[in-house]
Amino acid sequence: MIRNTRKKRVALVSALVAAGAMVLSTLPAQAAENGVTATTIKLGISSPKTGSAGLAYGKVPGAMKAYFDYINANGGVNGRKITLVSKDDKYLPTLAATQTTNLVLNDKVFALVGALGTSTHAKAYTAAALAKNGVPDLFVNTGFSGFANTAKYPTTFTVLPSYAMEAKIMAKFIKDNATLAPQASFLIAQDDEFGIDGVGGFKAAGHTFAAAPNLYPAGGLTSALAEGALTKLSAVPGKPVLVLFGTTDSTAIILKAAEKLSLTSKFTFIAGSVGGDANTLLALGVKSTTIDGVIAASFFPDAKDETDEYVKQFMQINMNYNKGVTFDNIVLQGMNSAMLTVQALRAAGKNLTRAGLISAIETKGSTFASAGLVPLNYSATSHIGYNGYYFGQLNAKGELKPFGGSLALYTTDSTAGAVVASTYKRPAMPKNGIPNN
Amino acid sequence: MKTTFVKKGLVALVSSALVAAFTVAAPSAARAADLTCTTASTKVETCTGVDGNGAKFEIRMPSNFNGTLYVYSHGIRYNVNLPAIPVVAPAGALVNKEPEVAPSALVATALLKQGYALAGSGATTQGWNLEEGVDGALQVMQIAETKYPKVSKVVAWGSSLGGLTAQALAEQYSGAVDAAAPMCLADSAQAEITMAGDFLWGMKNFFNPAIKGSGYSAGQAGYVEMLTDLGTVLNTLLALQTAIATNPVAPAWPATSTVPDSLKVIPVRSAVLLLGLVSGISTQSNTYDASSGPAGALETSFGLAISPALAVLENGAQAAVLAVIANYDMEVRAGGVVYDNSKTNFAARLGDDAQTFNAALSGTTAITGMVGYLQYLAPKVTADEAAVAKLNSMYQLQGKISVPTITLAATADHITPAGAVTYLNNQYNASVSAGTASAGMLLNIWNKPAETYTQFAASGAGITPTTPTNGTGHCNYTTSQILTVAKLAATAAKTGKLPSTSAVKAAIKNDANLFIDPNFTPALLKFRQ
Numbered sequence: 001m002i003r004n005t006r007k008k009r010v011a012l013v014s015a016l017v018a019a020g021a022m023v024l025s026t027l028p029a030q031a032a033e034n035g036v037t038a039t040t041i042k043l044g045i046s047s048p049k050t051g052s053a054g055l056a057y058g059k060v061p062g063a064m065k066a067y068f069d070y071i072n073a074n075g076g077v078n079g080r081k082i083t084l085v086s087k088d089d090k091y092l093p094t095l096a097a098t099q100t101t102n103l104v105l106n107d108k109v110f111a112l113v114g115a116l117g118t119s120t121h122a123k124a125y126t127a128a129a130l131a132k133n134g135v136p137d138l139f140v141n142t143g144f145s146g147f148a149n150t151a152k153y154p155t156t157f158t159v160l161p162s163y164a165m166e167a168k169i170m171a172k173f174i175k176d177n178a179t180l181a182p183q184a185s186f187l188i189a190q191d192d193e194f195g196i197d198g199v200g201g202f203k204a205a206g207h208t209f210a211a212a213p214n215l216y217p218a219g220g221l222t223s224a225l226a227e228g229a230l231t232k233l234s235a236v237p238g239k240p241v242l243v244l245f246g247t248t249d250s251t252a253i254i255l256k257a258a259e260k261l262s263l264t265s266k267f268t269f270i271a272g273s274v275g276g277d278a279n280t281l282l283a284l285g286v287k288s289t290t291i292d293g294v295i296a297a298s299f300f301p302d303a304k305d306e307t308d309e310y311v312k313q314f315m316q317i318n319m320n321y322n323k324g325v326t327f328d329n330i331v332l333q334g335m336n337s338a339m340l341t342v343q344a345l346r347a348a349g350k351n352l353t354r355a356g357l358i359s360a361i362e363t364k365g366s367t368f369a370s371a372g373l374v375p376l377n378y379s380a381t382s383h384i385g386y387n388g389y390y391f392g393q394l395n396a397k398g399e400l401k402p403f404g405g406s407l408a409l410y411t412t413d414s415t416a417g418a419v420v421a422s423t424y425k426r427p428a429m430p431k432n433g434i435p436n437n
Numbered sequence: 438m439k440t441t442f443v444k445k446g447l448v449a450l451v452s453s454a455l456v457a458a459f460t461v462a463a464p465s466a467a468r469a470a471d472l473t474c475t476t477a478s479t480k481v482e483t484c485t486g487v488d489g490n491g492a493k494f495e496i497r498m499p500s501n502f503n504g505t506l507y508v509y510s511h512g513i514r515y516n517v518n519l520p521a522i523p524v525v526a527p528a529g530a531l532v533n534k535e536p537e538v539a540p541s542a543l544v545a546t547a548l549l550k551q552g553y554a555l556a557g558s559g560a561t562t563q564g565w566n567l568e569e570g571v572d573g574a575l576q577v578m579q580i581a582e583t584k585y586p587k588v589s590k591v592v593a594w595g596s597s598l599g600g601l602t603a604q605a606l607a608e609q610y611s612g613a614v615d616a617a618a619p620m621c622l623a624d625s626a627q628a629e630i631t632m633a634g635d636f637l638w639g640m641k642n643f644f645n646p647a648i649k650g651s652g653y654s655a656g657q658a659g660y661v662e663m664l665t666d667l668g669t670v671l672n673t674l675l676a677l678q679t680a681i682a683t684n685p686v687a688p689a690w691p692a693t694s695t696v697p698d699s700l701k702v703i704p705v706r707s708a709v710l711l712l713g714l715v716s717g718i719s720t721q722s723n724t725y726d727a728s729s730g731p732a733g734a735l736e737t738s739f740g741l742a743i744s745p746a747l748a749v750l751e752n753g754a755q756a757a758v759l760a761v762i763a764n765y766d767m768e769v770r771a772g773g774v775v776y777d778n779s780k781t782n783f784a785a786r787l788g789d790d791a792q793t794f795n796a797a798l799s800g801t802t803a804i805t806g807m808v809g810y811l812q813y814l815a816p817k818v819t820a821d822e823a824a825v826a827k828l829n830s831m832y833q834l835q836g837k838i839s840v841p842t843i844t845l846a847a848t849a850d851h852i853t854p855a856g857a858v859t860y861l862n863n864q865y866n867a868s869v870s871a872g873t874a875s876a877g878m879l880l881n882i883w884n885k886p887a888e889t890y891t892q893f894a895a896s897g898a899g900i901t902p903t904t905p906t907n908g909t910g911h912c913n914y915t916t917s918q919i920l921t922v923a924k925l926a927a928t929a930a931k932t933g934k935l936p937s938t939s940a941v942k943a944a945i946k947n948d949a950n951l952f953i954d955p956n957f958t959p960a961l962l963k964f965r966q
Binding site: 051052053090091092093094095098099101102105106118119122123126129132133146190191192193195196215216217218219220 | 720721726727728736737738740741742745789792793794795796798799800801802803885888889952954956957958
C-alpha cells in the first residue's frame with residue numbers, strides 16, 4: 001500500500017496550495033472581508049434583549065439600529081448601507097458565546113458592536129475566536145479592566161470607563177465632600193470582577209471603609225440579605241455613606257429594603273454608573289421619593305436634558321427611527337455607540353478591512369465626536385474608551401443633576417494614576433448628527 | 438426541578454454514557470487462509486477470522502466494490518465482566534471482543550450499498566489497548582488487500598479510542614492508508630484519565646470520602662473495590678441530584694460530605710460546577726444547555742446559575758463512572774496508580790472560568806474557599822512513576838500527517854472533549870514547521886448543539902430528550918454526519934488532498950450543527966494546559 005507517487009503528489013499539492021495563497025494575497029483585501037460589499041456593511045450585536053438584564057439594556061440594539069437607519073437614509077458610510085444583525089444572549093455566558101459564534105460564522109458579520117457584560121463577552125470572545133479571526137469588537141459595554149489587556153483581547157474596544165477608574169474617582173468625590181467625608185462609609189458590592197475591580201480601585205485611591213466590603217454573588221442578592229445588611233448598618237451613628245457597586249437590580253433590592261425598614265434617609269446612597277439608572281430603578285419598583293437624593297456616577301449627560309445638543313439630536317432620531325420607544329439613558333448610550341461606530345467606519349476609509357478599522361480607532365478614536373462628557377482614551381496602547389466621571393444627584397423625576405449644581409469632571413486610569421479634575425470639552429455634535437470625520 | 442431528573446436522569450445519562458463510551462470498537466489480524474467467507478442475499482461477502490494476535494476481525498465486501506476500503510477502529514470497552522449493577526449494567530455485562538466494521542449498522546449498510554468495503558478488528562484484551570488496536574487494524578487491512586486485490590484506497594477511521602487508534606495507525610504507517618478520519622478523537626490515556634479522574638477525586642473529597650477512586654488492590658480484591666466504588670459513586674450522584682431537585686437555588690451538601698461547615702454554606706450545585714470546570718467537563722449536556730430556564734421567576738437565573746451545574750452533573754456522572762472503570766483498567770494494565778494530581782494548580786485549572794461562571798459558582802469568595810480546600814486541605818494522589826511510564830509508552834500523537842485527515846468532534850463531548858483535536862492540530866502544526874508532516878492535510882469539522890435546547894416540564898424540571906442532543910454526548914453523531922465525513926475522507930483518499938473549503942461547506946450546508954472554522958480552537962484538555 002505504500003505508494004511511490006505519494007511524495008510527488010504531496011509536492012504537487014503543496015505547490016498548488018502555495019500558488020493559491022499567492023493568488024489570494026493579490027486580491028483586494030476588501031474582497032476577502034466578510035460582511036462587506038460594495039454597497040453594504042453587516043455588523044452584529046449579541047446582547048440581552050430579554051431576561052432580567054434585558055429590562056435595563058434591551059433597548060441598546062434598537063437604538064443602534066435606529067441610528068444606523070438614520071445614517072443609511074443620509075447616504076450611509078462611503079456609499080455603503082449598514083445592517084445590524086441582533087442576537088439575544090439574555091446576559092448568559094454560554095448563550096453569548098453561541099450567539100457571537102453564529103454572528104461570525106453564520107451571519108458573517110464584518111464587526112461586532114455594543115456587546116454587554118464581562119462574563120458574557122469574555123466567554124464569547126474566546127469561543128468565537130475573535131482574536132484569531134481578527135473580528136473588530138467595538139464599544140463593548142463593560143468596565144472590567146481585564147479587557148484592557150490588548151494581548152488577550154487585541155480586537156476589543158470597550159466604551160465604559162473601567163470599574164477601577166470609577167472607584168478611584170468615587171473615593172476622591174467622598175474625600176473632597178465636606179458632608180460625606182466625615183461619615184463612616186461602607187461598600188456593598190458584587191462578588192465578582194466588577195466588585196473586585198471596585199474594591200481594588202478604592203484601595204488604590206487610599207479609601208478606607210469602616211468595615212470589610214459586604215460582597216454578594218452576582219444575581220445572588222436577596223431582599224433578606226439586603227435587609228440584614230441595612231439593619232446592621234443602621235446602628236452606625238450619623239448618616240453613613242453606602243456605596244453600592246453592583247447592577248441596577250441589586251441597587252433596587254437595597255433601596256427597596258431601605259424603604260421597607262424606613263431607612264431611606266438614614267444613609268447617603270452612592271450608586272455606581274452601572275447601578276444608578278433611574279428609569280430602571282423606577283421600573284423595578286423603587287419609589288421616586290427614595291431615588292430623590294441618591295448620588296450616582298455618570299459620564300453622559302442626562303437623557304432628559306434637552307438642552308444638551310447630543311441628547312436633542314438623538315431624541316429626534318429616536319422619534320423618527322425608533323418609533324414607540326421612550327428615549328432614556330440606555331437609548332442614549334446605544335445611539336452614542338452607533339455614532340462612534342460610524343465614525344470608526346468612516347475613519348477606516350473606502351477600502352474597508354477589519355485590520356483597517358482597528359487601526360483607525362487606535363489612531364483617530366480619541367478625536368471622535370461623542371456625547372460623553374469625558375475624553376475617549378483610544379490609542380495604539382489603550383482600547384479603553386472613556387476615562388472619567390462626574391457625580392450627580394437623582395431627583396424624584398429620575399433626572400441626574402450635577403452634584404452641587406455644577407459639573408465637576410474627573411479623569412484617571414485603572415491603576416495608580418492620580419484622579420485629576422478635567423477641563424475636557426467634548427467635540428460639537430456633527431451637523432444633523434451625521435459624522436463628517 | 439422536581440423528580441424527572443432524579444427518576445430518569447441518572448439512568449438515562451449514566452447508562453447512555455457507558456453505552457457510548459464502551460461500545461465504540463478494537464482490532465487484530467491473520468492470514469488470508471484463515472478466512473471464513475459467506476455471501477448473503479445482500480450481495481455482500483462477509484469474511485471473518487482471527488488475526489496474528491488472536492483477535493477476531495471482519496471484512497465486508499460488496500459486489501459493487503468501488504475500490505475503497507474503510508478500516509474502522511472501535512472505542513474503549515469494558516475489560517472486566519460486570520455483574521448486574523443498577524444504572525451501570527442493569528443486566529450485567531461480559532467483556533465484548535467482537536469486531537466492528539463501522540460506527541453503526543446504518544452507516545455500514547449505507548456505505549456497503551454505495552460500493553465501499555468495510556473492515557474492523559476486535560482485540561484480545563479490551564480497555565485502553567491502543568497498541569493492539571493499531572496492530573489489529575493494520576492486520577485486517579493487509580488481509581483485506583490480500584484477499585481483494587481490487588482494493589486501491591484505504592481510509593482509516595474510528596471513534597473515541599478508535600479515533601486515536603486510526604490516527605496513530607496513519608501516523609505510524611504513513612504509506613499504509615490514503616486518508617484518515619478520527620471521530621470524537623481521544624487524547625492520550627494520561628490526558629483522559631486526568632480529566633475523568635479529577636472529577637472523581639473531586640467527588641470523593643467534596644462529597645463522599647468513601648469513594649476510593651484510585652490505588653485499587655491487586656487481584657480479586659481490587660475488582661471488588663472497583664465494583665464497590667461504582668455503587669458509592671452512584672449513590673453520591675443520586676444524593677446530589679436529589680439535593681438540587683429539592684432546592685435548585687440553594688441545594689444542601691450530601692450527608693456524606695466532610696468538608697468544613699464554611700464550605701457547606703455554598704450551594705452544592707456550585708461545588709459540582711467547580712469540579713466540572715477544573716476537570717474540563719462540558720457545561721452543556723444532553724438535557725441542559727447552560728442557557729435556558731423554565732418560564733417563571735427562575736427563567737434567567739436557572740440558565741445562568743443552575744443549568745451549567747446540572748449539565749456538569751449529567752456529564753460528570755458518566756465521567757465519574759468511566760473514571761472508576763477505566764482507572765481500574767489502567768492501573769491493572771500499568772501495574773500501579775496512574776492518576777496524579779499532586780502538582781495540580783486548581784486556581785490555574787479554573788482560569789477564566791472563575792470569571793465566566795462567577796455567578797454560578799456563587800461569587801469570588803466562594804470560589805476562593807472551594808479552590809483553597811481542594812488545593813490545600815484535600816489529600817492529593819501521587820501516581821506510580823513506573824506505571825505512568827508504562828502508560829505513556831503507548832504511542833503518543835505526533836501530528837506527523839502525510840495523508841488527508843478529517844476530524845469530527847463535538848464541542849460538548851464530555852468524554853473526549855474537542856480539545857483533543859486542538860492538541861492534534863498543535864502537534865500537526867509543529868510537525869509541519871519541523872518538516873515532518875505535509876502542509877494542508879488536516880481538516881476539522883465541528884459539531885455543535887443548537888443555541889438552546891433544554892425543554893422543561895410544567896413542574897420546571899428539565900426533560901431528558903428521547904433522542905440525544907446532537908453536539909452533546911460522546912460520539913453522538915447522526916448517521917448523516919458520519920456518512921458526510923466518510924465520503925469526504927473517501928474522496929480525499931482518491932485525490933490525495935483535502936476537499937476544498939467550498940466542497941466541505943457544500944457537504945455540510947444542510948446540517949445546522951456542523952461547521953468549519955480554521956480558527957476555532959477548543960480548549961485543550963486540562964492535562965495539556
